[in-house]
Amino acid sequence: MHLHDHDETNAPHQEKEHRPTERDAHLSQGVEGAQPPLETTGAHEGRRHKVAAGIYAIYETAHYGIREMGAGRTVHTLLKLNQKDGFDCPSCAWPDPDGERHIAEFCENGAKAVASEATTKRLTPEVFARHPISELIRCTDAQLELMGRITQPMIRRDGSDRYEPISWDEAFALIGRELRALKSPCEASFYTSGRASNEAAFLYGLFARQFGTNNLPDCSNMCHESSGTGLSETIGFGKATIRMDDFASADAIFIFGQNPGTCHPRMLTELQRAARNGCRIVSVNPLIESGLRRFRNPQKPLELLSPGTEMACLFLTVRVNGDLALLKGLMKAMLEEDDRTAGRVLARDFIEHHTEGFDAFARDLHSESWEAIVEHSGISREQIVEAARIAMTSERMICTWAMGITQHKNGVANVQSIVNFALLRGQIGRKGAGLCPVRGHSNVQGDRTVGIWEQMSPEYLKALGAEFHFSPPMKHGLDTVCTIEGMHRGTIRVFVALGGNFLAATPDTNYTSEALQRCALTVQVSTKLNRAHLITGRQALILPCLGRTEIDMQASGEQFVSVEDTMGVVHMSRGVNPPASEHLKSEPAIVAGIAHATLNGRTTVDWLGLVENYDRIREHIEHVVPGFTQYNARVRQPGGFYLPNEPYQGKFKTASRRAKFTVHAIPEHGLRDGQLLLTTLRSHDQFNTTIYSENDRYRGIAHGRRVVFLNPDDVDRLGLHRDEWVDLIGHFEAETRRAERFKVVPYEIPRGCAAAYYPEANVLVPIRNAADKSNQPASKSIVITIEPARTDAAH
Numbered sequence: 001m002h003l004h005d006h007d008e009t010n011a012p013h014q015e016k017e018h019r020p021t022e023r024d025a026h027l028s029q030g031v032e033g034a035q036p037p038l039e040t041t042g043a044h045e046g047r048r049h050k051v052a053a054g055i056y057a058i059y060e061t062a063h064y065g066i067r068e069m070g071a072g073r074t075v076h077t078l079l080k081l082n083q084k085d086g087f088d089c090p091s092c093a094w095p096d097p098d099g100e101r102h103i104a105e106f107c108e109n110g111a112k113a114v115a116s117e118a119t120t121k122r123l124t125p126e127v128f129a130r131h132p133i134s135e136l137i138r139c140t141d142a143q144l145e146l147m148g149r150i151t152q153p154m155i156r157r158d159g160s161d162r163y164e165p166i167s168w169d170e171a172f173a174l175i176g177r178e179l180r181a182l183k184s185p186c187e188a189s190f191y192t193s194g195r196a197s198n199e200a201a202f203l204y205g206l207f208a209r210q211f212g213t214n215n216l217p218d219c220s221n222m223c224h225e226s227s228g229t230g231l232s233e234t235i236g237f238g239k240a241t242i243r244m245d246d247f248a249s250a251d252a253i254f255i256f257g258q259n260p261g262t263c264h265p266r267m268l269t270e271l272q273r274a275a276r277n278g279c280r281i282v283s284v285n286p287l288i289e290s291g292l293r294r295f296r297n298p299q300k301p302l303e304l305l306s307p308g309t310e311m312a313c314l315f316l317t318v319r320v321n322g323d324l325a326l327l328k329g330l331m332k333a334m335l336e337e338d339d340r341t342a343g344r345v346l347a348r349d350f351i352e353h354h355t356e357g358f359d360a361f362a363r364d365l366h367s368e369s370w371e372a373i374v375e376h377s378g379i380s381r382e383q384i385v386e387a388a389r390i391a392m393t394s395e396r397m398i399c400t401w402a403m404g405i406t407q408h409k410n411g412v413a414n415v416q417s418i419v420n421f422a423l424l425r426g427q428i429g430r431k432g433a434g435l436c437p438v439r440g441h442s443n444v445q446g447d448r449t450v451g452i453w454e455q456m457s458p459e460y461l462k463a464l465g466a467e468f469h470f471s472p473p474m475k476h477g478l479d480t481v482c483t484i485e486g487m488h489r490g491t492i493r494v495f496v497a498l499g500g501n502f503l504a505a506t507p508d509t510n511y512t513s514e515a516l517q518r519c520a521l522t523v524q525v526s527t528k529l530n531r532a533h534l535i536t537g538r539q540a541l542i543l544p545c546l547g548r549t550e551i552d553m554q555a556s557g558e559q560f561v562s563v564e565d566t567m568g569v570v571h572m573s574r575g576v577n578p579p580a581s582e583h584l585k586s587e588p589a590i591v592a593g594i595a596h597a598t599l600n601g602r603t604t605v606d607w608l609g610l611v612e613n614y615d616r617i618r619e620h621i622e623h624v625v626p627g628f629t630q631y632n633a634r635v636r637q638p639g640g641f642y643l644p645n646e647p648y649q650g651k652f653k654t655a656s657r658r659a660k661f662t663v664h665a666i667p668e669h670g671l672r673d674g675q676l677l678l679t680t681l682r683s684h685d686q687f688n689t690t691i692y693s694e695n696d697r698y699r700g701i702a703h704g705r706r707v708v709f710l711n712p713d714d715v716d717r718l719g720l721h722r723d724e725w726v727d728l729i730g731h732f733e734a735e736t737r738r739a740e741r742f743k744v745v746p747y748e749i750p751r752g753c754a755a756a757y758y759p760e761a762n763v764l765v766p767i768r769n770a771a772d773k774s775n776q777p778a779s780k781s782i783v784i785t786i787e788p789a790r791t792d793a794a795h
């Protein structure tokens with residue numbers, strides 16, 4: 001492949017070309033172009049970095065920043081990242097400190113996300129003209145990422161193999177025509193990625209509902225839907241119940257199914273502070289991840305040459321989806337000890353006055369056998385009791401978790417088991433104690449708060465209708481899984497994505513690819529090219545938007561947007577760099593443009609007037625969404641403001657005003673001989689679906705991503721050997737799916753388990769295998785077998 005694909009310059013509007021790398025010659029086309037291309041030489045195993053961050057993180061930050069932005073722009077931009085007068089990190093949703101901030105208040109991965117957005121490379125219409133889509137799909141995801149910022153609206157016309165430029169007015173008019181031509185508004189679906197600001201998301205939800213549908217899927221459907229569902233049912237509140245400073249007060253922290261060193265790296269700073277205060281940190285995860293072994297804080301120069309702080313004191317390497325069994329074991333040990341000590345373990349007073357369902361819960365635990373717990377968790381009874389002892393002696397315990405908990409058929413049950421665990425000793429609503437689902441994308445929580453959900457409450461919809469003088473549809477809309485199924489069936493004809501890489505983020509890649517191609521029109525609001533732009537509907541639009549790092553100038557002057565972090569702090573974000581192109585629009589302006597062109601006389605909303613000054617949007621949010629009183633004033637306070645959080649104050653918003661104990665069975669996978677349970681995971685050089693490079697230094701992987709991590713005993717048992725190329729065969733009901741060409745890497749992972757990176761392994765995630773109640777795809781418990789690769793290197 002000869003790809004000359006971007007402009008690289010410090011002057012935002014000029015062109016330069018990207019030279020192909022040697023690796024280009026080794027690539028071959030992925031299955032139908034929907035999946036990343038196969039690798040021929042593949043990954044190398046090298047030294048694993050077992051201490052997180054430190055000098056290497058500083059080197060990587062500087063290297064990536066200077067390569068993408070140049071030295072001056074790197075310094076100028078990063079000094080405003082996560083500052084009170086700067087812009088919010090577009091990567092994960094980890095909060096900023098409430099008080100003083102460090103001059104470098106970011107991590108390596110946040111810096112990479114910023115460099116990726118603030119890159120000086122440009123993907124101009126000329127580059128699109130040189131490369132047909134059939135050629136672009138042969139690029140890896142990392143190569144697409146490196147092509148730079150899209151500078152103009154582009155259209156793929158019906159039957160064409162190329163994108164060509166289109167004016168904003170024509171693009172908006174086309175969307176309006178296609179939407180109005182639908183037989184029903186419910187033939188459209190409006191997806192949101194977690195990068196969208198509160199202002200953009202609120203307008204987007206308003207538009208969808210004025211158009212006539214609640215089809216508002218979002219990326220939360222795929223990451224923490226099980227958390228929201230599980231928490232809402234049991235404590236009446238779907239978010240974290242702690243604040244950042246609780247970490248410093250905790251004396252025990254249990255981290256379930258989460259890899260903070262890669263996915264939320266600044267969390268390590270809080271964990272380090274806690275560890276130094278004597279807090280005992282327990283990691284529950286199939287893999288031992290470097291960030292929880294040792295950490296050298298790059299913000300502290302004196303630490304850089306030290307051995308680093310020891311983080312977790314105990315690693316429980318559960319089997320994939322063994323968490324629920326383990327939690328039952330922890331709680332059973334606590335109950336047994338409580339019986340032995342005549343009630344000195346459990347918070348009996350709290351249980352009696354603030355919870356319900358304890359008796360049934362306790363009966364279930366008493367009847368659960370230790371054999372089943374040990375068998376399904378993969379953890380010995382002695383280790384479980386050791387961990388339980390930490391919980392039993394903790395006065396202030398925090399439980400955090402991420403997608404290792406939520407992305408299972410029993411994801412909601414997993415979350416509710418963590419709630420049970422916390423309730424036993426009343427570890428909610430006290431200083432240094434509580435629950436914390438850690439969100440993966442910067443404003444995924446805020447988007448939901450302001451109205452992005454297919455199931456918003458009747459109260460919200462009524463308030464929205466009253467504010468804008470219309471009758472919103474009350475019927476629930478479609479989530480992500482149902483949207484994909486609708487597209488596949490042909491009942492969703494127009495798909496609009498406000499940000500994100502839908503094809504890479506979603507399950508069942510080939511099925512989703514077919515689904516997208518059955519649409520009449522697909523629209524992506526984006527900053528950079530990704531695979532979702534290459535597998536499209538009959539017609540496709542790319543609408544390029546401003547990034548977080550960029551100055552947003554509207555008719556009334558420079559604007560800022562606002563976002564909500566994982567602990568419910570709403571704060572402003574103001575870009576500092578000139579836009580990547582004079583043709584970009586802000587996300588609120590794009591939404592308003594689509595609404596204005598689509599709704600015509602069917603709306604009394606002054607869409608274009610709203611985006612002249614975002615204060616007007618925030619005034620409406622204040623009237624519709626509880627907790628936003630004096631939004632415009634409070635969001636201007638340095639650091640923003642906390643949204644109301646009743647469980648933080650020890651109050652539960654359930655109907656009974658009590659927290660609920662719940663009963664859950666240990667999940668059974670019924671693996672047959674030769675079958676393994678595969679979890680997907682991300683590499684260290686990856687943020688969600690954005691791939692910065694093909695390295696993962698914490699796991700010792702370099703120059704490739706198609707690897708499968710297996711226990712050495714399983715490698716022997718299955719007759720495999722290190723570096724062998726294999727195919728992964730997914731089994732779900734009577735269906736099989738194949739992910740081709742993964743290199744075998746023996747690794748410390750429990751027997752019977754396997755791990756591979758997403759999105760490469762997403763092809764194995766069945767669309768219909770989703771969590772009970774939350775419908776979140778079960779991307780972390782995939783039944784597979786392994787076969788020799790059927791495609792050779794020459795393919």
Ligand code: SF4
Pocket residue numbers: 082089090091092093094095105106107108109110111263264265266267
């Ligand atoms: S921890 Fe998350 S929010 Fe903070 S700088 Fe890193 S990636 Fe960005």
